[in-house]
Amino acid sequence: MALPRTYESQNCSIARSLEVVGDRWTMLVIRSAFEGVRRFDDFQDVLGVARNVLTDRLGRLCAEGIMRRVPYQERPERFEYRLTRKGVELWPAMMTLLMWGDRHYAPEGPPVIVGHRGCEGTLTRRLTCTSCGADLEPTDVEPRPGPGA
Known part of the structure; x- marks a missing residue:
């Protein structure tokens, strides 16, 4: 069917x-x-x-x-x-989908890393910064080349 x-x-x-x-x-x-x-x-x-x-x-x-x-x-x-x-408001869903794809479909590593603008940290699954712990929004982040780029 x-x-x-x-x-x-x-x-x-x-x-x-x-x-x-x-x-x-x-x-x-x-x-x-x-x-x-x-x-x-x-x-x-x-x-x-x-x-x-x-x-x-x-x-x-x-x-x-x-x-x-x-x-x-x-x-x-x-x-x-x-x-x-x-x-x-779709940003969290988009980021979750991106990270899921990175885990399951990026054998060479993520093509893009979502970095915290002005900080060395990156986006976590909880949409916070790995370095400073800040809650991140779309305007707080920037794409950076990842190992799979």
């Missing part, structure tokens, strides 16, 4: 969340937004995704309130895509 394409009949927050972010391109768009990518062409360059797929994913993320379109040019009209508060 094939799995249904939607989970509307399931009373489950995981299933409902997957309806919104459970697609690989959607997650990679969100990852890129956390890395500072803002413009359509930059998302396309970084991800190598087809324009129609990217248009669809950005539209869905905006419709769900995870990202918002912000004009940056009037003629021609152009927009940046920025994470909303709802989108930023």
Whole structure:
């Protein structure tokens, strides 16, 4: 029996969340937004995704309130895509998924280390700094090349 394409009949927050972010391109768009990518062409360059797929994913993320379109040019009209508060709240889930992938699918070591900006420490599973113990948020961290880079 094939799995249904939607989970509307399931009373489950995981299933409902997957309806919104459970697609690989959607997650990679969100990852890129956390890395500072803002413009359509930059998302396309970084991800190598087809324009129609990217248009669809950005539209869905905006419709769900995870990202918002912000004009940056009037003629021609152009927009940046920025994470909303709802989108930023995905950061712990993204970091947990990253660390899980590092443990199980990075035999050469993590390709990226999430470092505490201005500190020598790195992100722990509890989203704190290994060096100073601070609770870390997305603006507190920066990507650093890891051994698997």
